[in-house]
Amino acid sequence: MRPKVLSYVAFLVFIITTQSLPSANAVAISRLPKVYDVTGKRVLHDAPYYISPVIWAKGTEIKLTDTKDNQKVCPFYVVQDPAEVNRDGLFNFVLTGRKSEMYLLTSHTLSITSRSPNGSCDESSYWQIPDVEAKAPSNFITTGGSFATAVTCFLVMEYPNLTNPKLHTYILQHCPSFCGAGPGGCYNMSLYADNKEVRYLGYSGTAPFVFVFRKPK
Ligand SMILES: *[C@@H]1O[C@H](CO)[C@@H](O)[C@H](O)[C@H]1NC(C)=O
Numbered sequence: 573m574r575p576k577v578l579s580y581v582a583f584l585v586f587i588i589t590t591q592s593l594p595s596a597n598a599v600a601i602s603r604l605p606k607v608y609d610v611t612g613k614r615v616l617h618d619a620p621y622y623i624s625p626v627i628w629a630k631g632t633e634i635k636l637t638d639t640k641d642n643q644k645v646c647p648f649y650v651v652q653d654p655a656e657v658n659r660d661g662l663f664n665f666v667l668t669g670r671k672s673e674m675y676l677l678t679s680h681t682l683s684i685t686s687r688s689p690n691g692s693c694d695e696s697s698y699w700q701i702p703d704v705e706a707k708a709p710s711n712f713i714t715t716g717g718s719f720a721t722a723v724t725c726f727l728v729m730e731y732p733n734l735t736n737p738k739l740h741t742y743i744l745q746h747c748p749s750f751c752g753a754g755p756g757g758c759y760n761m762s763l764y765a766d767n768k769e770v771r772y773l774g775y776s777g778t779a780p781f782v783f784v785f786r787k788p789k
Pocket residue numbers: 686687688689690693694695696697
């Protein structure tokens with residue numbers, strides 16, 4: 573009994589000391605856990621949402637596409653494509669290790685999935701980045717991952733709009749080492765245009781893609 577209690581106390585002390593390190597990240601985690609949609613309501617955990625830029629227009633929301641350079645692809649890419657008006661763009665943000673959580677949290681590891689029908693594509697709908705440090709298109713997000721693995725490990729981070737601080741705007745980061753082995757640190761997700769119309773979500777080292785959550789009607 574005694575060694576068990578001691579190791580529990582040691583564990584608690586470990587938690588307390590690691591949690592109270594004066595790191596900017598820890599402050600951000602305690603102060604900004606909540607995620608709000610564009611109407612100011614809290615975003616639900618593991619529920620379908622559209623994600624789009626603040627200034628929304630048809631084709632600017634994020635969707636899956638089954639076509640790249642006029643070829644059918646499987647798994648799908650995650651894109652902004654003005655031509656893909658018929659395809660669904662609803663995504664569930666699923667926190668790792670928090671099945672019963674009611675609301676989505678920022679700064680917490682999660683995986684992203686879609687409930688859209690996938691036709692003949694026999695791949696799971698979890699977003700992954702096969703190799704974030706590789707060249708395009710291997711650093712683009714595709715479907716085909718599994719829940720809570722290094723390649724499907726993301727964070728939603730608050731990213732306030734300074735000219736309009738009331739907007740609830742966010743960026744997405746890919747942090748492979750937070751869910752398993754992989755390159756350390758986090759990679760900002762941005763949009764990469766490989767032609768004029770289609771923009772791929774992935775890692776390109778450019779300005780992060782800033783988005784809002786919209787709940788479907
Ligand atoms: C896509 O198809 C595969 C194989 O039929 C299935 O396992 C998977 O759940 C499907 N994904 C969705 C989102 O329907």
